[in-house]
Structure formats: structure tokens, C-alpha cells
Amino acid sequence: MSGTLMNGAKIVLECLLREKVDCIFGYPGGVTLPLYDAMYDHSIRHILVRHEQNACFAAEGYARATGKVGVCCATSGPGATNLVTGLVDAMMDSIPVVAITGQVSTKLIGSDAFQEADTFGITRSCTKHNFLVKQLADLPQAIHEAFHIAATGRPGPVLVDIPKDVLQGQAHYQPVSAIHLPGYRVYTEGHAGQIRRAAQMIWDAKKPFVYAGGGILAAEASEELRAFVEAIDAPAVLTLMALGALPGSHPNFISMPGMHGSYAANLAMTECDLLIALGTRFDDRVTGRLSAFAPHAKVIHLDIDPAEISKNRNADLPIVGDAKRVLKKMIQALEETLEMRPKNAPARAAWRAQVAEWKREHPLEPEISADEIKPQHLVSEIDRLSGGEAIVASDVGQHQMWAAQLLRFNQPRLWINSGGLGSMGFGLPAAIGAQMARPDKLVFALVGDGGFQMSIPELATIANQGLPLKIVVMNNGHLGMVRQWQELFYNNRLSQVRLDSFPDVEKLAGAYGFTGRTVERPQELRAALEACVREPGPYLLNVRVSPFENVYPMVPAGAAINEMVLSAPQPVEVG
Amino acid sequence: MLQLISLLMENKPGALMRVTGLLSARGYNIESLTVARTLDPELSRMSIVVDIEPSQRGQLIKQMNKLINVLQASDLTESPAVRRELVLLRVRATMQNRQAILKEAEIFGARAVDSSVEGFALEATGDPEKLDEFIGVMSAYGEIEVTRGGLVAVSLEAKKLKLAPPIQKEEGVLHNG
Numbered sequence: 142m143s144g145t146l147m148n149g150a151k152i153v154l155e156c157l158l159r160e161k162v163d164c165i166f167g168y169p170g171g172v173t174l175p176l177y178d179a180m181y182d183h184s185i186r187h188i189l190v191r192h193e194q195n196a197c198f199a200a201e202g203y204a205r206a207t208g209k210v211g212v213c214c215a216t217s218g219p220g221a222t223n224l225v226t227g228l229v230d231a232m233m234d235s236i237p238v239v240a241i242t243g244q245v246s247t248k249l250i251g252s253d254a255f256q257e258a259d260t261f262g263i264t265r266s267c268t269k270h271n272f273l274v275k276q277l278a279d280l281p282q283a284i285h286e287a288f289h290i291a292a293t294g295r296p297g298p299v300l301v302d303i304p305k306d307v308l309q310g311q312a313h314y315q316p317v318s319a320i321h322l323p324g325y326r327v328y329t330e331g332h333a334g335q336i337r338r339a340a341q342m343i344w345d346a347k348k349p350f351v352y353a354g355g356g357i358l359a360a361e362a363s364e365e366l367r368a369f370v371e372a373i374d375a376p377a378v379l380t381l382m383a384l385g386a387l388p389g390s391h392p393n394f395i396s397m398p399g400m401h402g403s404y405a406a407n408l409a410m411t412e413c414d415l416l417i418a419l420g421t422r423f424d425d426r427v428t429g430r431l432s433a434f435a436p437h438a439k440v441i442h443l444d445i446d447p448a449e450i451s452k453n454r455n456a457d458l459p460i461v462g463d464a465k466r467v468l469k470k471m472i473q474a475l476e477e478t479l480e481m482r483p484k485n486a487p488a489r490a491a492w493r494a495q496v497a498e499w500k501r502e503h504p505l506e507p508e509i510s511a512d513e514i515k516p517q518h519l520v521s522e523i524d525r526l527s528g529g530e531a532i533v534a535s536d537v538g539q540h541q542m543w544a545a546q547l548l549r550f551n552q553p554r555l556w557i558n559s560g561g562l563g564s565m566g567f568g569l570p571a572a573i574g575a576q577m578a579r580p581d582k583l584v585f586a587l588v589g590d591g592g593f594q595m596s597i598p599e600l601a602t603i604a605n606q607g608l609p610l611k612i613v614v615m616n617n618g619h620l621g622m623v624r625q626w627q628e629l630f631y632n633n634r635l636s637q638v639r640l641d642s643f644p645d646v647e648k649l650a651g652a653y654g655f656t657g658r659t660v661e662r663p664q665e666l667r668a669a670l671e672a673c674v675r676e677p678g679p680y681l682l683n684v685r686v687s688p689f690e691n692v693y694p695m696v697p698a699g700a701a702i703n704e705m706v707l708s709a710p711q712p713v714e715v716g
Numbered sequence: 717m718l719q720l721i722s723l724l725m726e727n728k729p730g731a732l733m734r735v736t737g738l739l740s741a742r743g744y745n746i747e748s749l750t751v752a753r754t755l756d757p758e759l760s761r762m763s764i765v766v767d768i769e770p771s772q773r774g775q776l777i778k779q780m781n782k783l784i785n786v787l788q789a790s791d792l793t794e795s796p797a798v799r800r801e802l803v804l805l806r807v808r809a810t811m812q813n814r815q816a817i818l819k820e821a822e823i824f825g826a827r828a829v830d831s832s833v834e835g836f837a838l839e840a841t842g843d844p845e846k847l848d849e850f851i852g853v854m855s856a857y858g859e860i861e862v863t864r865g866g867l868v869a870v871s872l873e874a875k876k877l878k879l880a881p882p883i884q885k886e887e888g889v890l891h892n893g
Contacts, residue, residue, distance in 0.1 A: 159885070261730060262733065265730070265733055265734060265737050266737055266741055269784075270784045271730075273729070273730070285885060289883065290784060316885070317885055318884065318885055319882045319883060319884045319885060320882065320883050320885065321880075321881075321882040321883070322784060322880055322883075323726075323787055323879040323880055324725070324726060324783070324784055324785055324786050324787045324879070324880070325784050325880050326781075326878060326879070326880045327880070446782070447778050447781070447782075448775065448778035448779050448781075448782055451774075452775055
């Protein structure tokens, strides 16, 4: 028999090496003992987190910052169930993650053994696919299939559940030469006829509009998107998932659309006559009331997932394919039909002028006060320090929306956030993953005081790994977004949204051996942030901001996106 | 409305769960489901009847086609297909009505597969509506007990099966740093 004799655990690591994995986020336990024993003197780096949920979030942060598959590892039972939120998060945002979980020995499966849970059943709906490997002979195949499925097509999380006896069993390891998934069809090229028709529709349009989403990042198609937008010279929005896919300063870029999108973005979406949707899924936070969304527009919808086409909004021209490949072909098709360009040129110039006018009427601008730190002020100061180059991992809530509105990103994969699932506690562990992936980068974890308190245990991981993360807590003493909705829609009955007893950050960070500081006065903010960034190691900056600030513009639930509330109602003098 | 779906899928543990999970996650009720291996023992053919909003039919087929274990999902609701179901029925018979029961069964093409002093076990196949009638008629003769096999269907249209080819892994260069 050829091949080196080794145990299942060693085989797992060999397969991970072949997949070019350099780092695993995980937490050991009973049934993963063989795996952790194999890691003891292995080249793959293991980052010990303090909770399995954060292992998955960190793996997502790694994947979001690089486009490579993020890997996390947990033991059976509670270890595996703790991964679930992270898996759903990766599923919702189409992030490539491979989770490896230990399982009780095959002969114990189904016996309610210690730390047994039906991981395969529980994670069926939270993953793109999952495996329960009951025989050692199937193990290498399963691992490589997991990586292939996670990284290709519409990316997503894949879980491989491995019983302890499979990890312990000995076999002659031979590298897998091919994998075969006959039912896994990925259509990347796009239909040539549809692409030609798309070019026709684009030149025929008087008010074309580009609506690009996370699929652009997944396909590494930022360059192509930029060339496409410039070729048709149309205004473009990027969804929350796609910020950075066009440089924040690009003249055609408007901002984010949707519930907290800009006035110009939402009006332009409503008024356009051709909506070119690229790698995006018409999420309810973008469309508002679907029946009133882009009512005058024909829709071209490009997506790699056929199930997204016409799921929420009917596509007049569907194209199934990889955004990078199809956009290249679209640009080619546009060049071949350049003679059509002048036809609607005057109408399109007027359209661009109109959108620019909307942008001028209600720009997204930070509010600054001399008395208190406005949350937008904090975001704009981070933006100034970043210059569009830093990685910003955010948590979920008001700070996330202000950041999405006001931060500029010159590159893709700098903005890291939980979009679809909106998982609080995401920001800090995701920043850990991003910093591990990009040690050269300045990484901010911009978190609210709510989400931060969900991930405090990971301060130990940061200290432990010596990660120079800049943790900035936008502290308004509330669950701000829930408070905003209670104020606006529940008669300001603030129920369970005050977050009192926030810890003293100097003591908190000090307890972990790094610097923490609180800043309250707007005059001190800039210097405090600069000191935070100058610090070679981790830094925890707690910024007390005005407690009752709301995120505007806002499209109330159930409204059309052009029915925006632009700012807080001004108090009326009663005479 | 009732949608009839035919699935060709890999005969693997968990494959059925993935299909039914798609349905239960959307709150759709399964009216019937049959599954058995095909000529190729590595594959199964599944026929599902599900109660669904007509507008969601296309989306459901797309979601099923996304499942890694599913090789082909087809909507047979309105396409040419033969639909059949098996019914096994026990009817309590008296000495007086035994002949009548057998005659009636013959009209429905059913046959007796067991006979005892208490009554008969009958087997019938046909389209579901016809079987409803058969069950209705038999219940008039006495106490009955029924097991239905669920709808099975075969499409009368040739559908091209598109499968993904194998993917070669690059030769075993290990990146042990």
C-alpha cells in the first residue's frame, strides 16, 4: 500500500495544507483532541478564540478581507452549536467558510452520548452544504469538496463533521487527485445572446442606473465594474455588502441605497428607466416596499445564482454568470455597438445632471457639535485617519449605518460587516480575522456599546495574539437602533434599550494588558483617535457620543424608498 | 395549489433531509413523497406533491436544483407525465357482500391480495382521483383501512441531464511552510 500511514487528524491537516490554509480559528474540546494533538507540532497556525461563535466570525473576517476561504474549528455538541450564528451569517452574506467540527465516535452517534448533538442535522439549513464523514476513506474527498463548494459559484459556509474514531483511525494517506460533484453546476460564462441584448437595452435607456452588490466582491470584479460604469457613464450605487467595489471618490458613485441610503441614491433608483443589477439580490432593506421599487425601470439582473433571478423583482433580462467574466463581455458588447451611444446622449447627460442635483440637495454630511461628540463626527474622524485605506470592521446597528454612509473605501474588502443576518457581536471577532489576514493593514473595529459587550471575551485573544487592533466603541449608552425605532414607532417608550453599567475601559483594557481610554469632548476626539492609531499595540477607545441621535435618511418599514424621512422633525414653537 | 416535482438525486444519507428541509423552512406542507433507488444504485428518484402558492413554483425548483445532492429537479405539474399511485385497502366483508366487493374491485382494476373470513385485502393502482373514488365505494361495504403509496410520476418528455464534470486537483504540492 502506498502513501504515508497517518491518522485522520493528520490527514485533515494535510488536506488543509493542500487548500493553502495558513490559519484556523478554533477552540478545542473532547472529541477534537486528536486534531489538536496533530496541530501541536504542525505548521498551520491556530488562533485560540474565547468562544466558538467568534471563531466563525473571525473566519468570516479573514475571508471577507482576502476572498480566501476562512476556516474555523469546534468540538462536538456545544462547540458545534455555538458556530451556528456564524454559519448563518456567512450563508446570508455568501462568505466562503469551512467549519470543521468533531463528533462523538461513530458507534456512539445517536446514543445521547456526552457532548453529542446532531450537528449534521442542525447545520443543514445554515450551510451551503455539509458532510458527516463516517469513514476515514471518505475524509480527504470530503475536505476538498467542502473547500470547492465554499469558494466557488455563490460562495458560502460548508461544515465537515468528523467523529473522534475517524480522527483517530490510521490510513495510508494519498492526496486526492479529483473531486466529482455531478449535481453542483456553476454557470459562469453568461449567455452570449443575453449579453448582446443587455448592451442594446443599455444604449436604449435614457436613465440607466447601476445597482451593484456583494457578488462584485465575490467575483473579484471591481476593476470590471469600474470599467463598465465608466463605459456607460451611469450613476451607480453600491449595497452595504459592496462598499469599496467602486472607490468612494468615484464620480459615478452615489452612495448606498435603501433604508438608510442617501436621498440621491433612493430617488435615482425610483426614477431610473433601466436598473442594471449586478451580483445583488434585491434585499428588502434595499427595495423598501417592493411594489413601489423602481417602478419605471426595466431590469437587467446578473447573478451567479439562478435562484436569485426574479426571486423578489422580475428580471426583464436575466443573465446567469460570474460577474467578472460577464462584465468583461458586456464591456466588449458595448464597444461593438458604440455607434448607438450618441442616440440618447443628451437625455443621459440630463439624467446625470439630475442625479448630481439630488446629491447636492441632500448630501450625506457629518453633523458636528461643539458640546457633544456626534456619532457622525466620530465616523468622519475615522474616515480622515483612514483616508479610504484602512480596514473597518463594524458591528450591527446605528454605527454600522453611519459608517456605511460616511466612510469612503478606495478598495474592496476594506469594509467588513454583517449585512444579511445583522449579527451583533460580529465586529470585534471579524476584525481579529481581518487583522490576521492583513497584518500590514490598519484595522479598526468600530463597534457599538451593545455589540462590544457581546464580544468582550475576545479582548483576551487580541492581547494573546498581540494584534494591533484599534477598537473604537461608539458609546451612546443605548441599543441605538432599537431605541430609534421605539422613539419613532412606539411612542418613545424606551423598553430595555438602556445599557447602563458599561465598564471602565481603562481598567478593562488594562486588565488585559493594553491601553484603554474614554473620550467625551468633541475637542479631544481627533487627538484621542490619533493616539489610538499611533499605539503600536491594541487600543480600546471608548467614545461617548450623543445618546439620542437617529440615523437619517430613513425609509420606514413598508414605505417606498423615495418616501424618506430626511432628518429629525424640528421642534415647533407653540405660540 | 398542488405542485408535482420529480427529483433525480444522489442516494446519500441526508439527501432527503435537504429536500424536505427546503419545504419545511418555507412552511410548505408535503402531500405525498416517494423515493427509491434508480437503475443506478447511487441515484434515487423522488416524487413529491407539495401544497404551494403558484407564484413560488419556479423558485422552489431553482432552490432544489441548488442542492448539491440533487442532479435534476423538474416541475411535472403541467407537463406531460404519467402519474400513478398504489393503494392497499382492507375491507371487512360479510358472507352476503363478498361477491359484490370483488365485482366492484374488478371495475376499478383492483385485485384481491389476501382473503380471510373477516374480509379482503385489495390492491389498486391508478391516478389519485380514481383511487379516491375506489376508496369511497369500498367504504360503503364496511369498515376499511387504507394505506396509500403516494404519487409516483414519470415525465413523457426527454429532459437533458446536465451534470458537472470532475474537477482535477493540482498535483500534490504541499505548501508546508
